[in-house]
Amino acid sequence: MLLLVSGADSSIKLCLSLSGSYLLWMGLFNIAAKTGLVEKLASLMRRPLRLLMPGIGEAAGPVSLNLSANFLGLGNAATPFGLEAMRILSKDSHGTASREICMFLALNTSAVELLPTGVIAVRTACGSTDPYLIVLPTFLSSIISAFCAVLVCKIFEGMKR
Amino acid sequence: MTLIVPFFVLSLILCALIRHIDPFDAFVEGAAAAFPMLRKLLPNMAAILACITLFSGSGMLDRLTAFFYSPAKFVGIPPEIVHLLLMRPLSGSGSLSILSDILLRYGADSYIGLCSSVCVGSTETILYVIPLYCSTNGIKQTRYALVAAIFSGLVGIFTGIFFVRLLLI
Numbered sequence: 001m002l003l004l005v006s007g008a009d010s011s012i013k014l015c016l017s018l019s020g021s022y023l024l025w026m027g028l029f030n031i032a033a034k035t036g037l038v039e040k041l042a043s044l045m046r047r048p049l050r051l052l053m054p055g056i057g058e059a060a061g062p063v064s065l066n067l068s069a070n071f072l073g074l075g076n077a078a079t080p081f082g083l084e085a086m087r088i089l090s091k092d093s094h095g096t097a098s099r100e101i102c103m104f105l106a107l108n109t110s111a112v113e114l115l116p117t118g119v120i121a122v123r124t125a126c127g128s129t130d131p132y133l134i135v136l137p138t139f140l141s142s143i144i145s146a147f148c149a150v151l152v153c154k155i156f157e158g159m160k161r
Numbered sequence: 162m163t164l165i166v167p168f169f170v171l172s173l174i175l176c177a178l179i180r181h182i183d184p185f186d187a188f189v190e191g192a193a194a195a196f197p198m199l200r201k202l203l204p205n206m207a208a209i210l211a212c213i214t215l216f217s218g219s220g221m222l223d224r225l226t227a228f229f230y231s232p233a234k235f236v237g238i239p240p241e242i243v244h245l246l247l248m249r250p251l252s253g254s255g256s257l258s259i260l261s262d263i264l265l266r267y268g269a270d271s272y273i274g275l276c277s278s279v280c281v282g283s284t285e286t287i288l289y290v291i292p293l294y295c296s297t298n299g300i301k302q303t304r305y306a307l308v309a310a311i312f313s314g315l316v317g318i319f320t321g322i323f324f325v326r327l328l329l330i
Contacts, residue, residue: 003211003214003215003218003219004211004214004215006214006218007207007210007211007212007213007214007215008207008210008211010210010214011203011206011207011209011210011211012203012207014206014210015199015202015203015206018199019195019199022195022198022199023192023195024192026191026192026194026195026198027187027188027189027190027191027192027195028170028173028188028191029191030187030188030190030191030192030194031173031174031177031182031184031187031188031191032173033191034177034182034187035173035176035177035180035182036180037173037176072165074166075253080195080198082290082294083198083202083294083297083298084198086294086295086297086298087198087298090298090299090300093300095299095300095301095302096300096301096302096304097295097300097302097303097304097306101295101300101306102303102304102305102306102309105290105291105294105295105303105306105309105310106306106309106310106313108285108290108294109285109286109287109290109291109310109313109314110285110310110313110314110317111282111283111284111285111317113282116281116282118253118257118281119257119260119278119281119282122257122260122261122264122278123264123269123274123278125261126261126264126265126269126274127269128264128269128270128274129269129270130270131269133270133275133329134275134278134279134282134325134329136324136328137275137279137321137324137325137327137328137329138278138279138282138283138321140320140324141279141283141316141317141320141321141323141324142282142283142317144316144317144320145283145284145313145314145316145317145320146313148312148313148316149309149310149312149313152305152308152309152312152313153305153309156304156305156308156309
């Protein structure tokens with residue numbers, strides 16, 4: 001009982017601590033959308049994204065922002081963009097994940113990150129002589145795992161057509 | 162790295178001013194849209210976090226760790242990091258605190274310390290993100306999304322350990 005309450009409790013804390021950065025990033029997102037910068041980034045990313053998600057449509061903006069924020073290690077910024085992308089992608093999905101949603105979730109959770117900031121911070125705090133030592137192996141293995149995620153999605157897409 | 166965000170924000174505001182768009186109004190309008198998002202998010206988050214807390218606090222996590230001890234050793238994963246690898250898909254903060262325990266106990270630059278650091282960096286909290294994104298948007302059937310994510314997570318762990326051995330040891 002105590003555990004369940006403390007779990008629900010932490011959702012309130014997490015939501016509150018996230019809400020500041022959601023407000024900030026959604027506000028900045030709207031400035032970027034109004035000035036046409038989101039559309040520019042989306043049109044840059046549209047070609048590669050089309051290969052992965054043919055029906056991406058107007059979600060191209062938030063999807064590319066989510067993936068770039070993830071790549072730069074800005075996890076707090078990535079989540080609101082991810083939720084926005086999911087909202088647009090799931091508009092006419094009727095409770096079933098489309099292949100675009102599956103691909104987006106697989107890409108989003110395969111963690112291609114330039115700098116794993118959280119891990120580096122922990123390593124520094126634990127007295128590592130070279131906290132950045134892990135950057136290259138981490139990057140290489142996350143590239144391979146992202147490639148595998150795309151591959152698995154493509155295989156399933158081929159099977160269930 | 163720390164200058165990226167301020168630079169980005171400043172150029173965004175300048176860009177808006179050049180195009181005769183009031184950045185303040187645009188910001189306020191966008192920020193207002195964050196609330197419906199948070200309101201939808203909270204109930205889903207409560208359910209998911211209650212399950213995760215129950216899983217790790219009830220002893221289930223420890224039992225699974227014990228269960229996977231020898232199989233992990235058999236496939237080449239240092240058994241000392243099994244606990245971390247089981248927590249990793251569920252909670253970002255939880256896995257970072259386990260990582261810190263491991264680094265303090267075995268040394269941050271030891272083989273075990275390097276393996277655990279790389280594995281945390283090359284995987285994500287898949288069993289938290291996918292339920293959260295899907296339930297918030299009313300998606301019940303995730304089809305192959307979980308399979309793809311779990312497979313890529315496993316690939317991330319094995320290639321991570323492989324690259325540690327190849328490049329760092």
